[in-house]
Amino acid sequence: MPELPEVETIVNDLRPGLKGRSFTDITILWPRMVLRPSAEELRQRLPGQTIQDIGRRGKYLIFRLASGEVLILHLRMTGSLLLKQKGEPLAKNSSYIRAVFGLDDGMELLFNDRRKLGTVSLVKDEKEVIGKLGPEPLGASFTAKELAERLSKHKAPIKAVLCDQEVIAGIGNMYADEALFFANIHPLRAANSLSPEEIERLYRAIQKVLSKAIGNGGASISDYRRPTGEKGSQQNDFYVAHRGGQTCKVCATPIERIPVRNRGTYFCPRCQRPPTGS
Numbered sequence: 001m002p003e004l005p006e007v008e009t010i011v012n013d014l015r016p017g018l019k020g021r022s023f024t025d026i027t028i029l030w031p032r033m034v035l036r037p038s039a040e041e042l043r044q045r046l047p048g049q050t051i052q053d054i055g056r057r058g059k060y061l062i063f064r065l066a067s068g069e070v071l072i073l074h075l076r077m078t079g080s081l082l083l084k085q086k087g088e089p090l091a092k093n094s095s096y097i098r099a100v101f102g103l104d105d106g107m108e109l110l111f112n113d114r115r116k117l118g119t120v121s122l123v124k125d126e127k128e129v130i131g132k133l134g135p136e137p138l139g140a141s142f143t144a145k146e147l148a149e150r151l152s153k154h155k156a157p158i159k160a161v162l163c164d165q166e167v168i169a170g171i172g173n174m175y176a177d178e179a180l181f182f183a184n185i186h187p188l189r190a191a192n193s194l195s196p197e198e199i200e201r202l203y204r205a206i207q208k209v210l211s212k213a214i215g216n217g218g219a220s221i222s223d224y225r226r227p228t229g230e231k232g233s234q235q236n237d238f239y240v241a242h243r244g245g246q247t248c249k250v251c252a253t254p255i256e257r258i259p260v261r262n263r264g265t266y267f268c269p270r271c272q273r274p275p276t277g278s
């Protein structure tokens, strides 16, 4: 599933081609993906609108339009975006096109989504969609102190709390597992039980794993592709995520997989000691 580094990669890949372009014809093949307004209204309101810039907030892609309106996309589990010339044949991995956004330079942006969980919104005020998100973990104003304050309010397992978008935006299953590994913290520890030293380690680990993954163009575990159709390479650099049964790159212990609040969670039982009393 695309997380902060994958969405950041997509935004950076799309920006040069899309900035300053205008939408032309819009085709919505799966109307339920349009959360607001209706698919029909989006199809009428978007053509002619110019893209001023593209950005990211958490796992959302944000297209700021010259009209002041904002087009917001979320890729959820299996969504990806492909930018190609109109009429150019589709790659093999893009047989689940749910929406086509035509552009005024003869290109088109395709929303490919096998499981049909991705969403599209066109709103005047972006707060309607992203207003509740927690801070950006790579933002200049995000500090270990803020992380500590936020974690202190939650007694759920740290793995689950890191994936809560209202606590911190952009982290999901893969990067929560990687960050906890580098911080030597077991995923089942209660979030409010971490010591100041552990929170400092976790803060640094979050920044390290996210920055490195952006540098690698994200992780292509299943459906994620860059807008060119290329895969990212971060999956080759994972230490625990999706490495169940393989050995820890630090201590050679087999990586284990456990469910944490219904999320498959990978960790090293030696590098990440279980909570005391369990």
Ligand SMILES: [Zn+2]
Residues within 6 Å of the ligand: 248, 249, 250, 251, 252, 253, 268, 269, 270, 271, 272
């Ligand atoms: Zn280990």
